[in-house]
Amino acid sequence: MITLSDIQKKLAECIKQCGMTQTELGRRLGIKQQTISHYVKGDIMPALDTLANLCKILDISPAYILCYEDESGAKDISEVFEYSDGTHSVRHKKG
Numbered sequence: 001m002i003t004l005s006d007i008q009k010k011l012a013e014c015i016k017q018c019g020m021t022q023t024e025l026g027r028r029l030g031i032k033q034q035t036i037s038h039y040v041k042g043d044i045m046p047a048l049d050t051l052a053n054l055c056k057i058l059d060i061s062p063a064y065i066l067c068y069e070d071e072s073g074a075k076d077i078s079e080v081f082e083y084s085d086g087t088h089s090v091r092h093k094k095g
Helices: 004-017 020-030 032-040 048-058
Strands: 081-083 088-091
Touching: 004 032, 004 048, 020 032, 020 048
Parallel strands: none
Antiparallel strands: 081 088
């Protein structure tokens, strides 16, 4: 089971490893450095739009932050079906 703590740890890890200062990252997101610091400490989570923009800036998959895939992009699913129109359906592992 994925927990909020798992997601907070991934988020903090990515922010720490991004190579940008918290001030620079905050500037690019339009938020204060202190807010980034709170994300790193796990005090608060970003709003969904901020999380999406953070993933874009850090060039990481939202699925990685949300613990649905590892760094290589491997997903924790048993099957992915692709339909002819390009959409996908996912069948998750049981148990």
